[in-house]
Amino acid sequence: MSLRKWLVSSMQVLLLGAMAAVASPAPATEAAAQGSTIVMAKDFMFAPTSLTVAAGSTVTWTNRDDEPHSVVSENGLFRSGALDTNESFSFRFEKPGTYRYTCSIHPRMVGTIVVH
Amino acid sequence: MSDPTSLKGTPRNSGGPVTRRGALKCLAFGGAGTLFALAGGVFTPIDLAVAASDRKRSASLGKPLFVQISDTHIGFNKEANPDVSGTLNRSIDIVNALPEQPALIIHTGDITHLSKPAEFDAAQQLFSRLRTTEIHTVPGEHDTTDPTVTEYFNRFGKASGNKGYYSFDHAGVHFVALINVLQFKPGGLGTLGPEQLAWLADDLKGRSASTPIVVFAHMPLWTIYEPWGWGTADAPQLMEQLRRFGSVTVLNGHIHQIVQKVEGNVTFHTARSTAYPQPIAGEGAGPGPLKVSAEQLPGMLGVTSVTVVKHPRGLRLNDTTIA
Numbered sequence: 001m002s003l004r005k006w007l008v009s010s011m012q013v014l015l016l017g018a019m020a021a022v023a024s025p026a027p028a029t030e031a032a033a034q035g036s037t038i039v040m041a042k043d044f045m046f047a048p049t050s051l052t053v054a055a056g057s058t059v060t061w062t063n064r065d066d067e068p069h070s071v072v073s074e075n076g077l078f079r080s081g082a083l084d085t086n087e088s089f090s091f092r093f094e095k096p097g098t099y100r101y102t103c104s105i106h107p108r109m110v111g112t113i114v115v116h
Numbered sequence: 117m118s119d120p121t122s123l124k125g126t127p128r129n130s131g132g133p134v135t136r137r138g139a140l141k142c143l144a145f146g147g148a149g150t151l152f153a154l155a156g157g158v159f160t161p162i163d164l165a166v167a168a169s170d171r172k173r174s175a176s177l178g179k180p181l182f183v184q185i186s187d188t189h190i191g192f193n194k195e196a197n198p199d200v201s202g203t204l205n206r207s208i209d210i211v212n213a214l215p216e217q218p219a220l221i222i223h224t225g226d227i228t229h230l231s232k233p234a235e236f237d238a239a240q241q242l243f244s245r246l247r248t249t250e251i252h253t254v255p256g257e258h259d260t261t262d263p264t265v266t267e268y269f270n271r272f273g274k275a276s277g278n279k280g281y282y283s284f285d286h287a288g289v290h291f292v293a294l295i296n297v298l299q300f301k302p303g304g305l306g307t308l309g310p311e312q313l314a315w316l317a318d319d320l321k322g323r324s325a326s327t328p329i330v331v332f333a334h335m336p337l338w339t340i341y342e343p344w345g346w347g348t349a350d351a352p353q354l355m356e357q358l359r360r361f362g363s364v365t366v367l368n369g370h371i372h373q374i375v376q377k378v379e380g381n382v383t384f385h386t387a388r389s390t391a392y393p394q395p396i397a398g399e400g401a402g403p404g405p406l407k408v409s410a411e412q413l414p415g416m417l418g419v420t421s422v423t424v425v426k427h428p429r430g431l432r433l434n435d436t437t438i439a
């Protein structure tokens with residue numbers, strides 16, 4: 001599936017993807033093969049706030065808000081620039097762990113990626 | 117709530133030359149500003165229209181020291197204001213038309229919307245129209261989103277050695293520029309950090325308590341609304357250092373509206389944006405652009421000018437809209 005198709009996908013697809021990722025190792029691997037799991041920044045929230053993926057998965061954040069947002073990991077592992085409306089940022093998680101991140105423009109926005 | 121009418125296309129936003137007489141007329145008829153005399157920590161409001169239209173009276177109010185411009189957000193192009201360059205130009209026209217030019221311009225951050233090189237370049241091009249050429253800046257969080265935070269420092273970092281904080285003196289007033297947008301704690305407020313606070317303690321050491329102090333930073337240096345991050349976590353440590361001074365003026369931007377308070381000898385004031393307004397604290401989902409009608413918008417954008425008054429020694433703030 002192309003990245004663009006993922007970008008126009010709805011919130012429901014996002015949640016299904018997230019659920020599939022936590023359901024069992026097999027769908028999680030499948031999600032990794034598809035190349036992306038999306039977390040959207042909208043209305044000053046990352047949705048879902050917490051996402052679990054398999055090691056090797058690429059997570060893509062897409063900004064659906066009128067305001068620019070960014071994705072900055074707490075431990076310095078990844079950092080996007082400012083994402084304007086409909087812009088995206090992707091990062092591939094290689095190692096298991098819990099990765100907390102925030103929006104540097106609106107630091108009250110926080111999220112977590114759990115990689116297993 | 118949202119109004120499809122945009123500012124673009126209204127005759128008052130044509131970007132054409134504004135004469136001094138015209139700008140003064142705008143000041144007089146806009147009537148949205150209020151002039152504040154700061155005397156011993158107490159504000160005395162003075163009618164802005166009188167101050168702007170009567171030169172004799174205006175002269176007696178004190179010498180213009182500087183004008184604060186804030187939150188220009190060059191690069192923003194959404195419905196709340198599709199022409200932020202146009203509204204900045206109108207703000208500049210008003211500054212250029214002041215009877216006496218201020219010595220300095222202070223920009224309290226969010227020069228750009230997305231920290232892009234082209235946005236910084238466009239902003240600098242627009243600022244070059246100011247008759248007052250000395251500009252002092254601090255960055256906002258919109259100016260520091262590039263992963264290496266180099267775009268801002270490449271252009272404005274010289275004064276601070278790329279640290280973002282610095283001080284200087286002008287006309288007997290000590291100015292302190294602080295940066296509170298680099299060390300966010302997730303979910304928290306802006307942060308100054310121990311290194312910057314230690315630098316400030318050293319900077320203020322030995323200065324007479326009668327020296328008027330102007331402190332400026334992007335995010336408010338007092339907590340206006342914590343759920344939206346409208347404050348600075350370690351600002352109380354800053355205030356502890358400023359307490360002994362007889363006249364302290366704290367100027368911020370970030371919230372795109374005027375909020376002010378006086379606490380002892382310290383006057384806190386946030387400036388309007390020249391780009392777009394934001395909602396009052398807690399109204400709506402979050403602190404995003406507030407969409408208002410084309411007629412309302414100019415009355416919600418503007419600049420703050422500050423004059424020195426000798427008797428009693430202090431500073432006076434004067435907010436002007438571009439309406």
